[in-house]
Amino acid sequence: MNTIRSPQPPPSLTRSVEDYLKSVFHLTSQGGFATTSDIAEMLDVAPPSVSGMMKRLSETGLIEHVPYRGVQLTPQGRRAALQMIRRHRILESYLTSKLGYDWGDVHVEAERLEHAVSEKLIERMADALGEPRYDPHGAPIPTAAGEIEEAELVPLAESVVGGSVVLQEVGDEHPARLHYLAEQGLTPGVRLTVIDRQPFNGPTIVRLGDGTTRVVGQELALLLFCRPSDGE
Amino acid sequence: MNTIRSPQPPPSLTRSVEDYLKSVFHLTSQGGFATTSDIAEMLDVAPPSVSGMMKRLSETGLIEHVPYRGVQLTPQGRRAALQMIRRHRILESYLTSKLGYDWGDVHVEAERLEHAVSEKLIERMADALGEPRYDPHGAPIPTAAGEIEEAELVPLAESVVGGSVVLQEVGDEHPARLHYLAEQGLTPGVRLTVIDRQPFNGPTIVRLGDGTTRVVGQELALLLFCRPSDGE
DNA sequence: TTTGAGAATTAGTCTAGGCTAAAGCCCTGT
DNA sequence: ACAGGGCTTTAGCCTAGACTAATTCTCAAA
Incomplete structure (x- = not known):
């Protein structure tokens, strides 16, 4: 009789665990470690709550915890996080x-x-x-x-003045900002020409396909991820 | 300054509370009290868990608890239960x-x-x-x-032999039984003529609109709720 | 009227996942 | 080299909601 049950029954994570895994995924997407306080801030919990959860998660093999450094996802944790995403x-x-x-x-x-x-x-x-x-x-x-898919995107705030870009992704979830952007016609897929940028973290000025222009403050321009679109 | 905030902010019930309220609703739909052990069985928890929850729910005004008798929903509890349903x-x-x-x-x-x-x-x-x-x-x-809507329905198992009924509601949630019933053409809205019933809790025999007949065992026939449909 | 079976409740424990307060580690600036 | 500040972790506590074991209540039958 075979007592090994290989493809483990899905462990069924709790809501809370799923949220922690997602946070770690997002915080480590540029490589490196997710820190306790970053996770705490993202999930709006106190840092000791994070330490406690990190302990549990590393015991179940979903993360790798380097004390006083931070955490990273294991392959298993990454799979779970991507499933949630x-x-x-x-x-x-x-x-x-x-x-x-x-x-x-x-x-x-x-x-x-x-x-x-x-x-x-x-x-x-x-x-x-x-x-x-x-x-x-x-x-x-x-x-x-x-x-x-991992794309090399550049925030509009850091795009080359004079270049042409396609707005690919809006990295924000706040309803009010999203409404505003939609009003301005700044939605994914739009092509923009970067006309100018004011110094000292000033706004970026772009032209849309219809010839109209928009002045985009630095805060918003950091959330508009673009890919260069030189040719057609 | 008016310190009374009348239409209370929605208290946001937990998953568990919502399940208890639904159970109490279903168990009291014929009037009377829901008993601790019936709720425990329906939710697959131990009776003391129910006692504990009943205490909390009556403190928050969602149920009325008569010790050693059972519980009923308050108007507020009923509203919450109906919302879940x-x-x-x-x-x-x-x-x-x-x-x-x-x-x-x-x-x-x-x-x-x-x-x-x-x-x-x-x-x-x-x-x-x-x-x-x-x-x-x-x-x-x-x-x-x-x-x-509260309809006066009669289980097929208790319908009058010789009468005509419309199958209104199937009171079951088990996938296998539902698949079987669908195969047999016994789905809500179907008109049935009750041809015969065997004695000693035996099956009910019905004729469908297409003239074919079905033999429905007592267990299933108790789950098929019908309304009389004498005239056309 | 009493008694005993069965149902309900109480008592006490456990886990997950929060919290605050206190202690420990790491690193930078002097 | 070390002192201090800022994170991180530990310690200890809390609540919801489960559980088991022990107790209490109710009601029907003798």
């Missing part, structure tokens, strides 16, 4: 496309739903949408297999 | 109509989602469905205002 982004896409949600309002709703949906439901939504590759904010949606 | 049934309807779910599989999915969806999402789904009045099992969907 896929759920989140598919949900955002579905709510926007199929239920008329505004792109500023989907984040909060998806944040709760992502912990409750089954794999099956997510795949049905993805199917109904035609397997979208980007969510409404332009963020890449991980595949069901756990792969995610 | 509305969510559940709208979700079941949406998953069936819009995402191709089988009626045997929707219950489990809705059971998790009902705790995570917002009011707004439920109303958008209801709207997309055209404000359905019944869920896929034929159960009435409470209105957003908290009203629910």
